[in-house]
Structures are given as structure tokens and as C-alpha cells.
Amino acid sequence: MAVKTEPLFLNLGPVHPSTHGVFRMRALVDGEVITDIEPVFGYLHRGIEKLAESKSYRQFLPLTDRLDYVSSMNNNMAYVMAVEKLAGIEVPQRAEYIRVIMAELQRIIAHLLAIGSFFNDMGTFFTPFFYMFIQKEKITDLFEMVCGQRLLYNYMRFGGVSHDLPPEFIPALTRFLDEMPAEIKKYERLLAENEIVLARSKNVGVLTREMAVNASAAGPVLRASGVDWDIRKVDPYSIYDRFDFDVPTGANGDCYDRYRVRVEELTQSLNIIRQAVNGLPKGKVLNPVPLRFRPPAGEVYSHIEGNKGELGFHVISDGSDKPYRIHVRAPSFINLTALKNMLIGWKLADAIIIFGSIDICLGEVDR
Amino acid sequence: MTVQLEYNRIVEALPQNLASSVIAIEDHGLIIQPERLTDIAAFLKVEPGMELDYLCSITGVDCINYFEIDYLLYSIKLNHRCTLKVRLADKSEPAVPSLAGLWLGAELQEREIFDLLGINFSGHPDMKRIFLWEGFPGHPLRKDYGHGC
Amino acid sequence: MVELLLLPASIRSELPFGYWLHLLIFGLGIITLLLTSVIIFIWLERRLVGRFQLRHGPNRAGPFGLLQSVADVIKILTKEDIIPSRADKLVFWMAPVIAFTPVVLMLGVVPVADGALLADLNIGILFVVAISSVTSLGVFMAGWSSYNKYSLLSAMRTVAQLVSYEMPLILSMVGVVILTGSLSLNEMVKAQSIPFILLQPAGFFIFFTASLAEINRTPFDLLEADSELVAGYNIEYSGMKFATFYLTEYCEAIVLSTLTATLFLGGWQGPWLPPMIWLLLKIGLVFCVIVWIRATLPRLRIDQVMNFAWKFLLPLAILNLLLTSLSVIFWPTAPAWASGLINLSMLAVFILVYSKFFKPGGKTVAV
Numbered sequence: 001m002a003v004k005t006e007p008l009f010l011n012l013g014p015v016h017p018s019t020h021g022v023f024r025m026r027a028l029v030d031g032e033v034i035t036d037i038e039p040v041f042g043y044l045h046r047g048i049e050k051l052a053e054s055k056s057y058r059q060f061l062p063l064t065d066r067l068d069y070v071s072s073m074n075n076n077m078a079y080v081m082a083v084e085k086l087a088g089i090e091v092p093q094r095a096e097y098i099r100v101i102m103a104e105l106q107r108i109i110a111h112l113l114a115i116g117s118f119f120n121d122m123g124t125f126f127t128p129f130f131y132m133f134i135q136k137e138k139i140t141d142l143f144e145m146v147c148g149q150r151l152l153y154n155y156m157r158f159g160g161v162s163h164d165l166p167p168e169f170i171p172a173l174t175r176f177l178d179e180m181p182a183e184i185k186k187y188e189r190l191l192a193e194n195e196i197v198l199a200r201s202k203n204v205g206v207l208t209r210e211m212a213v214n215a216s217a218a219g220p221v222l223r224a225s226g227v228d229w230d231i232r233k234v235d236p237y238s239i240y241d242r243f244d245f246d247v248p249t250g251a252n253g254d255c256y257d258r259y260r261v262r263v264e265e266l267t268q269s270l271n272i273i274r275q276a277v278n279g280l281p282k283g284k285v286l287n288p289v290p291l292r293f294r295p296p297a298g299e300v301y302s303h304i305e306g307n308k309g310e311l312g313f314h315v316i317s318d319g320s321d322k323p324y325r326i327h328v329r330a331p332s333f334i335n336l337t338a339l340k341n342m343l344i345g346w347k348l349a350d351a352i353i354i355f356g357s358i359d360i361c362l363g364e365v366d367r
Numbered sequence: 368m369t370v371q372l373e374y375n376r377i378v379e380a381l382p383q384n385l386a387s388s389v390i391a392i393e394d395h396g397l398i399i400q401p402e403r404l405t406d407i408a409a410f411l412k413v414e415p416g417m418e419l420d421y422l423c424s425i426t427g428v429d430c431i432n433y434f435e436i437d438y439l440l441y442s443i444k445l446n447h448r449c450t451l452k453v454r455l456a457d458k459s460e461p462a463v464p465s466l467a468g469l470w471l472g473a474e475l476q477e478r479e480i481f482d483l484l485g486i487n488f489s490g491h492p493d494m495k496r497i498f499l500w501e502g503f504p505g506h507p508l509r510k511d512y513g514h515g516c
Numbered sequence: 517m518v519e520l521l522l523l524p525a526s527i528r529s530e531l532p533f534g535y536w537l538h539l540l541i542f543g544l545g546i547i548t549l550l551l552t553s554v555i556i557f558i559w560l561e562r563r564l565v566g567r568f569q570l571r572h573g574p575n576r577a578g579p580f581g582l583l584q585s586v587a588d589v590i591k592i593l594t595k596e597d598i599i600p601s602r603a604d605k606l607v608f609w610m611a612p613v614i615a616f617t618p619v620v621l622m623l624g625v626v627p628v629a630d631g632a633l634l635a636d637l638n639i640g641i642l643f644v645v646a647i648s649s650v651t652s653l654g655v656f657m658a659g660w661s662s663y664n665k666y667s668l669l670s671a672m673r674t675v676a677q678l679v680s681y682e683m684p685l686i687l688s689m690v691g692v693v694i695l696t697g698s699l700s701l702n703e704m705v706k707a708q709s710i711p712f713i714l715l716q717p718a719g720f721f722i723f724f725t726a727s728l729a730e731i732n733r734t735p736f737d738l739l740e741a742d743s744e745l746v747a748g749y750n751i752e753y754s755g756m757k758f759a760t761f762y763l764t765e766y767c768e769a770i771v772l773s774t775l776t777a778t779l780f781l782g783g784w785q786g787p788w789l790p791p792m793i794w795l796l797l798k799i800g801l802v803f804c805v806i807v808w809i810r811a812t813l814p815r816l817r818i819d820q821v822m823n824f825a826w827k828f829l830l831p832l833a834i835l836n837l838l839l840t841s842l843s844v845i846f847w848p849t850a851p852a853w854a855s856g857l858i859n860l861s862m863l864a865v866f867i868l869v870y871s872k873f874f875k876p877g878g879k880t881v882a883v
Binding site for chain 2: 041045050213305329366
């Protein structure tokens with residue numbers, strides 16, 4: 001006898017432990033299987049792009065911290081670089097090195113959090129999350145040393161960075177660099193070959209290479225699908241062309257590959273930081289720039305490899321002291337394009353970890 | 368280094384019927400007629416030597432007299448980029464063909480522009496507001512927003 | 517009072533009021549012991565998990581944070597008791613009671629010393645098996661009556677999971693029954709001059725794994741699945757009714773630890789220390805292992821849980837039963853080490869063969 005069934009409409013979010021913020025998915029489930037899904041955005045929309053039009057270039061800088069609030073340094077860097085390109089501001093060498101060190105430390109933070117919450121979504125009772133949080137706190141301490149903040153740093157300035165490194169910074173950083181490889185090894189030993197992790201994440205949520213490129217995915221999501229595309233390599237900005245590092249890629253584009261790519265990027269970031277510390281020149285860290293300056297009319301698109309993918313700032317100037325229009329190419333937002341295709345046909349439990357493996361930050365999605 | 372494609376080269380490569388729809392070549396992009404946007408993008412996506420297969424970013428701008436939409440395209444294989452621009456003079460009912468059929472990546476970005484600038488993308492599978500709620504008055508990124516719009 | 521509990525049955529029946537006094541004292545004893553030990557075990561679990569996660573755990577209320585659970589109880593009892601307006605009120609009220617009662621009943625047949633138990637049923641183990649399934653009914657009622665989609669999904673998962681794991685659980689107990697030749701738990705403990713975990717390692721493995729699923733502990737905590745179903749079946753419960761479910765959960769863990777200790781670890785048997793202390797130590801040990809697993813492993817998906825029960829545990833349990841019965845019939849004089857070794861090698865071979873068929877990941881369902 002055929003049992004009469006009907007699909008169940010399930011509302012995941014905006015308040016749900018695994019949507020990493022106030023994201024909402026309207027899912028249609030057939031038993032456990034997701035048959036249709038509609039992402040709903042906008043619960044954290046603050047109109048940052050509109051706010052930019054009424055602020056001077058410098059006043060907008062603190063708002064960039066609040067885009068992806070776990071990678072403030074990278075957001076600062078992307079915006080500052082765009083305005084420098086627009087206004088033709090020179091940056092001292094030492095500041096470039098400091099920026100790279102900060103951006104890579106920030107990448108380690110963001111990836112640690114991404115990996116930790118990925119395993120939380122998978123159902124481990126916070127243990128990997130806490131292991132990674134301890135290392136994350138050490139980097140936060142380093143950031144606190146240089147700028148006094150622990151989350152929204154607002155450290156970079158047009159023409160450099162706000163403060164020089166304090167004398168205790170480099171020894172502390174070296175200590176961190178020395179102990180971090182052993183920590184990464186520990187994560188690998190505890191997590192990478194766990195049968196349940198393999199069973200839950202391998203071949204789950206596959207994003208094919210074609211689909212990833214077509215859906216404009218970026219960052220670890222794109223690289224896990226086998227596309228060797230890292231802005232630091234293909235279009236080196238700042239001083240990234242001076243460093244020697246690899247771009248890890250995945251083969252299948254499944255959740256496990258996305259996790260692997262992030263773990264391997266941790267090592268690469270450490271690598272870059274080590275080279276940058278060794279090459280750190282002496283000198284000033286900030287070229288004076290007037291408080292209110294008027295870049296020439298024109299437009300510029302400047303991008304960096306953010307933690308979630310290509311983070312770009314499209315800045316248009318009309319010659320006044322306020323930007324005419326700022327558009328943020330937000331990787332978290334654009335990475336969600338393929339979400340629907342990735343989720344349909346998977347079970348509810350899979351959907352949660354597929355979503356977790358994309359690693360979004362709602363501050364950047366909704367802006 | 369991602370190379371900026373020379374716009375003259377693109378115009379030369381375009382077939383006759385498409386090349387005529389190029390309005391102007393500027394420093395920051397190739398300005399084309401909105402009606403032929405899909406054809407030109409589809410041509411550039413597959414043409415050997417161009418292969419602009421990655422739609423990086425779409426920006427909508429309100430330039431007072433007209434709307435401008437910038438499409439930033441990359442070629443993953445050849446590592447170069449180019450910007451296409453369309454200008455919509457009709458500010459009362461602006462419309463432009465959607466690229467969502469060519470690139471899935473355009474889907475959410477076009478919805479964002481529809482929401483914030485009120486530009487309609489014809490042919491988009493799901494054209495509705497994304498960040499703001501249905502019934503929100505006006506489109507905030509328009510320059511005249513808040514002045515009786 | 518404790519001495520009274522430990523008197524032999526023959527003397528107890530000569531006390532004033534005879535058996536009724538015994539029932540009264542013992543019943544009160546079990547409930548008091550269970551409720552107080554729940555408070556201790558909750559504290560133990562939180563402290564242990566804290567240690568596993570490189571943090572302190574509760575350490576503010578009272579010495580070593582021992583009063584934390586008391587504070588939690590006071591808080592939870594003073595909370596408002598909310599019933600969803602569209603809930604099935606009668607079922608909603610009954611569910612916590614139905615879930616809790618059988619757990620307490622199960623302890624009635626567990627001996628704390630030779631002959632010291634509430635009711636020495638000659639079908640003790642059968643009683644345990646029968647009564648333990650009732651809890652899942654309470655859980656299902658809670659999930660169904662809450663008028664919440666998450667709790668409904670959780671209730672469906674519960675039924676599927678508990679029915680499946682009942683089979684290997686019972687079959688693994690039968691191995692012990694065959695070795696003992698009795699269904700009484702007291703007889704089983706007496707028969708363990710060598711703990712059955714050494715004679716029946718495979719049986720222990722099946723029993724422990726299946727009981728983890730029965731009490732919904734990691735990696736089988738699908739019905740709570742905080743990252744997917746938020747809190748599962750008890751999502752709409754608050755106040756005392758929620759506390760009852762919380763109590764049920766921990767009582768179940770304690771009772772299953774007790775059963776594991778009784779069936780496989782020699783129950784109250786042990787040198788030097790009094791029998792009751794031995795039993796408590798063994799319960800604590802098993803409970804710590806459960807906590808350890810909780811702090812370590814991710815969660816399985818529903819289809820993997822089902823596959824594991826029907827394709828791995830059930831065949832293994834049947835094989836174990838067959839091997840045990842054959843050895844009892846044809847080689848009754850087998851030395852302990854020989855039968856233990858045979859059992860262990862069977863387990864090893866089975867796991868090796870099964871691991872050849874292990875395929876990580878999952879596949880989509882055509883929608």
C-alpha cells in the first residue's frame with residue numbers, strides 16, 4: 001500500500017545555531033531529503049554601500065571592519081589599496097610588510113574559525129572549536145598589541161598603517177610561528193582521518209569545476225573544486241610577488257576538500273608570515289595623507305584574496321572628498337549563488353555541513 | 368599578473384553585427400548597447416583567445432543622467448580580464464537583459480542591483496528584492512533616494 | 517539504612533512488615549540515589565568535557581563548582597512553564613512522565629550487592645529490555661505533541677533509530693544469558709568470576725554501541741542534533757517538564773552504565789572494597805567513557821545510523837550469538853582465555869571484512 005505523503009516546509013533560520021548568523025533558508029523537505037530551498041537574505045543589511053556615499057573616504061574605513069567581522073584586516077587592506085590606487089598614494093615598504101603579516105594572520109583566524117564551526121555543524125560537541133579558538137586567541141592578542149582592538153581593528157590607513165609594531169610584537173609572533181605547525185599537526189591527527197568525518201563529508205555537496213566557475217565561486221570554495229585561482233598568485237597585489245608559497249587545491253570539490261584546502265592554507269599563511277618577518281625593513285610606516293583629500297575623478301577596481309574569496313572594492317570618485325559610489329564584491333555573498341544547486345537532493349544533516357563548508361559571514365553577505 | 372585585455376582587440380575580434388553595437392571604448396571598459404549585451408557576453412565567453420568564463424562582479428551605478436552597469440569578466444585559463452559597461456538612459460523604467468542564463472553567478476548580483484537601484488533584468492529567473500523587504504519604498508542606491516522618491 | 521539493604525533476603529523477610537518495608541526502603545533508596553547521582557554526574561560530565569576541551573568547566577558555584585547543578589535546578593524550576601497554544605496538551609503533559617518512569621523502574625532489578633535488589637525477578641533481563649523501550653514512546657509523544665516541525669522530525673528519527681538498535685542490543689544480551697544460564701541479573705553477576713567483557717568482547721562492543729544509540733549519545737545523538745534540529749524533541753519544553761527530560765537523559769545514561777557494569781564488568785564483584793562501592797566505581801568508569809566519546813566524535817547521518825544498525829551490528833550480534841551457543845554446546849569446558857580469544861578474533865575479522873565495504877560520503881537522492 002502506498003502511503004500518502006506530502007512535503008514539509010521547514011524554516012531554517014534566521015535564528016538557528018548552524019546558519020552562522022541571521023541567514024535563513026526556506027527548505028522543502030521530503031522526509032529528510034531537501035527537495036527545494038530558497039535562501040533569504042537581508043536580516044543584517046545595514047546599507048554600508050549607501051552609507052559610504054555620505055562619508056569621506058577616511059570615515060568609511062571603520063565601516064569596512066564591519067563587513068566580514070572575522071577578517072577586518074583584509075577588508076581594511078582591500079579598501080585602503082583601492083583608495084590608494086585611485087588617489088595615487090605611496091605606501092612605505094615597512095607598511096607593506098606589516099600589512100601582509102596582518103592579512104595573513106587574519107586569514108589564519110578566519111580559517112581556524114571556519115574549520116572549527118564546520119566540525120560543530122558536523123556534530124562534534126565544540127571540542128575542535130575550542131582547540132582552534134585557543135590559537136585564534138593568541139593571534140587576537142597579537143592584534144591587540146599593535147592596535148589595541150580585538151575584533152574590529154581599523155588598523156590600516158591610506159598610506160600605511162596606523163601604528164608601528166611595538167617592540168614585543170616580533171618575539172611574540174615568532175613564538176606563535178614556532179608553535180603553530182605542531183598545533184596544525186595535532187588537528188590533522190585528530191580530525192583528518194576520522195571515519196565519521198570521512199563518512200559525513202567526502203563526496204558530499206560536490207561543486208564541480210564547471211559549476212564553481214560558472215557560479216562565480218571564489219576562494220577556498222573555488223580552489224577545492226580544482227581551480228588554481230588565488231589572487232595572491234594570479235594577480236599579485238601589495239608585495240605578494242616577493243613571497244614563495246603554494247596554492248593548495250582540491251580534486252572533487254566536496255565538503256572534505258573545502259576543509260582540506262583551508263587546513264593547507266594555514267601552513268601556507270604561516271610560510272608567508274615567516275618570509276615577511278625575515279624581510280621586514282626598517283623605516284616609517286605611514287606616509288602623511290591629508291585628513292580630507294580629493295582623489296581625481298575616475299574609477300578603480302582593486303581586489304585582494306580575502307579569507308572567503310576575492311574581495312574587491314569598486315570605488316568611483318567624482319573628484320569630491322566623498323566617494324561617489326563604493327561597491328563591494330563580497331565573496332561570501334557570491335559564494336552563496338551555488339547554494340541551491342549544492343543542497344537539493346541532500347539530506348537535512350548534509351545541508352547543514354555543506355552550508356558550513358562554504359563558510360560565509362553574514363556581515364559581508366548582507367552588507 | 369592578470370592582464371587587462373586591450374579593448375581594441377576585443378572590438379576587432381567581434382563579428383560585424385556585434386561590433387556595430389559597441390558605442391565607445393573608455394579607459395575603464397567597453398561601452399556597449401544594452402540590447403546586445405547577452406550576445407556579446409556569450410561570444411566573449413567561448414571565443415578562443417578571449418574565453419572570459421568567469422563573471423567576477425557586477426556594479427550598478429546611478430550617474431544622475433543614466434544608469435551604468437559594469438560587468439567585470441575574467442578568464443581563468445588565460446588570466447586576463449575586461450569590463451563591459453552598459454548605460455541605460457531611460458531612468459523611469461530601466462531594463463537590461465539578464466546574464467543569469469550565461470553565468471549562474473549573475474543571479475544574486477543582479478537581484479541586488481534590482482533591489483538597490485531598481486533596474487529590471489529581463490530574463491532573470493527570480494527577479495525580486497533580496498536585501499530589503501517587499502514593499503520597501505524606493506531604491507536606496509539611487510542618488511535621488513530620500514528626496515521625495 | 518545501607519546495612520539494611522545489604523541483608524540477605526531470608527533475614528529481610530523476617531523484619532516487621534516483611535517485604536513491604538523492604539520495597540519501601542529500597543524504592544526510596546533507588547530514587548534518592550538516582551536523583552542525587554544525576555546531579556553529581558551532570559557536574560562530572562561538564563567538568564570532564566571542560567577538560568577535554570582545554571577549559572575549566574563550571575568552577576564558580578561551591579567547591580570545584582559542585583553546586584552548579586543545584587543552581588541550575590533552582591533556575592529551571594523557577595522558569596515559566598510554557599505550553600504551545602496548538603500543542604496536544606494531554607500528550608504534551610504525559611510525555612515527560614512516560615519517558616522518565618521506566619528509567620527508574622529499570623534499576624529495580626539491578627543488584628547492588630549479592631541479593632540486595634528491589635525485586636529479584638527470575639526474568640530480570642527480560643524486564644529491562646521490555647521496560648527500556650517505553651522511554652522512546654515518551655520521547656515520540658513529546659516530539660509529536662509539540663506542534664513543531666523540528667521536534668516532529670526528531671521524533672521520527674527517534675522511532676527509526678530506537679527500533680533498529682533494540683535488536684542488536686537484545687541479541688548481545690542473549691550471549692550473556694547463554695553463558696550464565698539464567699535471566700536474573702543477580703545470577704549473572706554471580707556467574708562472573710571472570711568479567712564477561714573478557715569472555716564476550718564482541719558482545720560488549722555491540723551492547724555498548726547499541727546502548728549509546730538507545731540513550732541518544734554521540735555519535736548517535738540524531739534526535740537532539742543541536743546543529744540541525746536545534747534541540748530536537750524537547751524544543752518546546754520549558755521549566756519542570758524540560759527538567760524531567762533532562763533528568764531522563766542523564767538517568768538513562770546512568771542506568772545504561774549500570775547495566776553495562778552489571779552485565780559485562782562483574783557488577784558488584786570485586787576485592788577489598790564493599791560491593792556497592794565497586795558497582796558505583798564501575799558505573800562511573802562507563803559513564804566517563806560515554807563522556808569521552810561525546811567530546812570526541814562527530815554525529816552520523818540518519819541513513820548511516822540505520823546502515824550501521826542493520827548491516828553491521830545486527831549480523832555481528834547474530835554471529836556472536838551463534839558462536840557463543842556453539843561453544844557452550846560443543847566445548848563447555850573451554851578455558852576462559854580460549855573462548856575470549858575466539859570471540860575477539862571473530863570481532864576483528866568481522867570489522868576487517870566490513871571495513872573493505874566502507875564507502876565514505878553519501879549520494880544525492882533524485883528529486
